[in-house]
Amino acid sequence: MKFKQSEVQNQRIERMTTSHLVVGIDMAKETHVAQVTNYRGIMLTNRHLSFSNNIEGFEKFQRWMAAIKQKHRLTNIIIGMEPTGHYWWNLANWLTHKGLQVVLVNPATTKRNKENRDNCQSKSDPKDALVIADVVSRGYYYEHTKQPHVFQRLRTLMSDREFWVANSVRLQNRIIRWLDIRFPEYSSVFKDWTCKRSMATLKELPTPQDLVGRSIPEIIAVWRKHMQRAGGSTGTQKAAELIANAKRSIGDVTALTEAKQDFVRLIAEFERITDMLADIEKQLHVMLEEIPMAVQLRSIKGLGPIFVAAILAGAGDLRQYEHGRQLLRKAGLNLAESTSGKRKGQIIISKRGDSSLRKYLYLATIQLIGINPIFQELHQHNVQVKHMKKQQSVFKLVYLVSQAA
Helix, strand or coil, X not given: CCCCHHHHHHHHHHHCCCCEEEEEEECCCCEEEEEEXXXXXXXXXXXXXXEECCHHHHHHHHHHHHHHHHHCCCCEEEEEECCCCCCCHHHHHHHHHCCCEEEECCHHHHHHCCCCCCCCCCCCHHHHHHHHHHHHHCCCCEECCCCCHHHHHHHHHHHHHHHHHHHHHHHHHHHHHHHHHHCCCHHHCCCCCCCHHXXXXXXXXXXXXXXXXXXXXXXXXXXCCCCCCCCXXXXXXXXXXXXXXXXXXXXXXXCHHHHHHHHHHHHHHHHHHHHHHHHHHHHXXXXXXXCHHHHHHHCCCCCCHHHHHHHHHHHCCHHHCCCHHXXXXXXXXXXXXXXXXXXXXXXXXXXXXXXXXXXXXXXXXXXXXXXXXXXXXXXXXXXXXXXXXXXXXXXXXXXXXXXXX
């Protein structure tokens, strides 16, 4: 069965009957705005509803919908909203718990349809709510379904990891900047400044001034405080290189005391975040063991636990997808083409979807091409036999990853 967006949209429109009350909500941090239409997009009330983002507001919204539903003798309700930031999350879950149908509308769809009703570029919360309701009545939405508890836990943990990874990258960039200013020759001694011997050096002897005047045995003695195998031929060589580079360093020496204090804080924070990330990865390993499909995905050579966790966190339960193309569309990896008359536009990736899922599907494919013999052979065939560009081959293989998932 091939998945086509137009077919799904037609099915949604067919399910929309004369008994449906269509509700559109414009989400905000403190006050939401709602408007209602019938299944044809015709307004059922001239007054919108503003309600607070708390339990009293939610109950007020529910009573308002019930009154309109009774007045117009309707039996079904479908509630649409944009997944704007995180403001929609609590209301959507509360309504779903009440047994009401909640659907989500892509903000880009709302933006493009804003002028359709009144041919005016004006913008207001009530108008946005009405546009959302109108978009829902025409089938341009996707379902909001609460994932099983283990997938929600996985998504929360991966979101936490993404945050701390971003912080770790910022810290590493700041540490490298510090070394480039104070000890630019350091990178010629330690290519990887995060290795044990390098970290021991940065904790105790981060500047050229700390190294000048020290002997090789003294430096090795400092390293032994932080690692077991500090000496040997490698240790002696590295210590000699450090001393030689420190003597001819061009590093800045102004405000050195304050700079070292800053560096101590940077290193301590980097180690703290590194420990947190290691703990999160242990939790991910345990959690993946609870998901049978994760065990199956990890059996694919080259698809590591972080990739599996990221894909399942973004996609949720893979059994909800009838076809791999649905997963690609959710990630925004479906193809888009602009063609008119004799002009044939370039085919591009739509990028209308979950950016994190898109990133990890792409990175997982790169990893598989580098490690998995099957993907290596397919990639070589695409490039050498079909004469595809390497990037085109990668995106073609992303489709295979989505099929495997």
